[in-house]
Amino acid sequence: GQNIDQPTEMTATEGAIVQINCTYQTSGFNGLFWYQQHAGEAPTFLSYNVLDGLEEKGRFSSFLSRSKGYSYLLLKELQMKDSASYLCAVREANSGYALNFGKGTSLLVTP
Amino acid sequence: GAGVSQSPSNKVTEKGKDVELRCDPISGHTALYWYRQRLGQGLEFLIYFQGNSAPDKSGLPSDRFSAERTGESVSTLTIQRTQQEDSAVYLCASSLGGMTEAFFGQGTRLTVV
Numbered sequence: 001g002q003n004i005d006q007p008t009e010m011t012a013t014e015g016a017i018v019q020i021n022c023t024y025q026t027s028g029f030n031g032l033f034w035y036q037q038h039a040g041e042a043p044t045f046l047s048y049n050v051l052d053g054l055e056e057k058g059r060f061s062s063f064l065s066r067s068k069g070y071s072y073l074l075l076k077e078l079q080m081k082d083s084a085s086y087l088c089a090v091r092e093a094n095s096g097y098a099l100n101f102g103k104g105t106s107l108l109v110t111p
Numbered sequence: 112g113a114g115v116s117q118s119p120s121n122k123v124t125e126k127g128k129d130v131e132l133r134c135d136p137i138s139g140h141t142a143l144y145w146y147r148q149r150l151g152q153g154l155e156f157l158i159y160f161q162g163n164s165a166p167d168k169s170g171l172p173s174d175r176f177s178a179e180r181t182g183e184s185v186s187t188l189t190i191q192r193t194q195q196e197d198s199a200v201y202l203c204a205s206s207l208g209g210m211t212e213a214f215f216g217q218g219t220r221l222t223v224v
Contacts, residue, residue, distance in 0.1 A: 042215035043202075087154065091210075098156060103152065
């Protein structure tokens with residue numbers, strides 16, 4: 001099994017940068033994913049990290065440190081439409097590659 | 112298909128009745144996941160299929176819940192003798208093997224009255 005921890009809520013200003021942290025404990029790490037979920041909608045894939053380091057994709061970047069069991073999602077040049085829940089998910093090899101999610105971080109972007 | 116399709120999109124059922132939820136994954140995706148999401152809560156893992164077999168059933172909350180998958184395609188999640196606590200959105204996702212990102216369907220909103 002595993003524990004995945006994220007802050008429950010965050011608020012940031014339009015145009016700013018925000019970092020959403022995720023820590024996890026797992027015995028068979030096999031990749032970390034970030035998803036975005038707008039209210040009433042299905043989650044959509046943002047990023048994937050399996051090796052240590054930073055993955056950049058446009059305004060979004062994700063970082064992983066396997067030794068620390070730590071990841072963050074960095075959102076730059078925030079837009080109002082970025083207000084959503086951000087879900088950290090860990091794939092664990094010991095359970096046949098099941099994908100387990102944290103409870104999500106609700107981000108509110110204000111003008 | 113173009114995306115993961117779930118049916119029905121909404122289901123209202125009386126307490127004690129059985130319900131069957133369907134998921135059509137993206138064509139060719141061998142991995143399929145079921146999750147439950149209660150209002151304002153995170154995604155609760157239920158079950159994972161690789162092909163037609165389920166290596167991980169640890170998330171099924173009780174023996175009233177069961178799932179099957181046939182032909183490495185369609186999956187059904189069955190909830191017997193539904194209870195009010197079963198009310199939630201049930202999300203299905205599929206991925207190309209177990210090592211790539213999962214794509215989600217729009218979910219089935221189940222309300223038990």
